[in-house]
Amino acid sequence: MARTRAADFNEKRRSILDSAAAVFAKLGMEHASMAQIARENNVSKASLYHYYPSKEVLLFDIGRTHLVELEAAIRKADRPDLDPRERLRHLIGGVLENYRSASNFHHVLLNGTGSLPEAQRAELREMERRIVKALSDVLTEINPELGEGRAGVTPVTMSLFGILNWAYTWFKPSGALSRDGYADMVTALFLDGVTSLNR
Template sequence: MARTRAEDFDDKRRAILRSAAAVFAEQGMEKASMARIAAQSGVSKSLLYHYYPSKAELIFSIIHTHLEELDAAIAAADDPELPPEARLRALVRAVIETYRDAADQHKVQLNAGPVLGEAEKAEILAVERRIVRRFSAVLAAVNPALGKGDGRNLMPVTMSLFGMMNWIDQWFREGGPVSRADYADLATTLILDGVRAVR
């Protein structure tokens, strides 16, 4: 008979992922042990293995869950009825807000390559590409010249925006002179004012 899923399964799973991301970010993929992750999560090692049978599966779940949540937040913020500039501003705000407390997940994502199998890498890449395509489409609507011809400038512009967003955890401090919303508007303005000049 199949084991029934506990009512708090998803809450426990998310708590484990947050704790595991913190351990991996601090100790690295190789040094972090499942025993240390279980202790940090406040669960037994056997329960941790019940949720995640291997370290690789745990690492994949941290990254995939983070990206799926990011994709969902972006989709919820996206309103195709808005003018492209306002639409882009909403998308950037959604990303910056979703990145709150996500520094550990970013570190795991950056360093997980050697640990993951090809199938897991492909699944993560599919979500990343879905996110990037949404931004590229909006940027092309802001400046249609970006998507014309060979469209060679569209991806560099898109990834420049992601560069500004993805590295916010390296310098941003909560409670400082610039809020997350302020920075989202600043980053959007820099891209909007620059992208109109790209031909």
């Protein structure tokens, strides 16, 4: 007979993911152990293995969970009724707001999923493509010629994500610049350049 799931299965699993992401971000994927993750979460190794049978399964679920939540944040922030420039500002704000509490998850996605099996990496890449497309579509609205030029809109969009993706390494919520202020700054800085790219 199959084992019945506990009523708080999803909450416990998320707690384990949070702890594992913190351990991976601090120690690196190769040096972190399941025993350390269990200690960080205050559970037994047997309990940890009930939820996640290996580090690889944990790594994949951290990456997948982060991308699911980032995509949801972008959908929530999207305002197709707005002028494209303002719409982009909302999307940038949605990304930065998601990153507010996801720095460990983001770190693991950027640095720890390269060793996963190809099928899992392909699944993560497909999720990333949808996220990139959400912003590239708006950038093309702002400057339709981006879709016709030599480089195309993808490198431009990836350059924007290059700005956003590394903010977690230096941005301080207690600093003089607020998260909203930084979203305004990124939008203005980036679009001043994007609108001059005519080929």
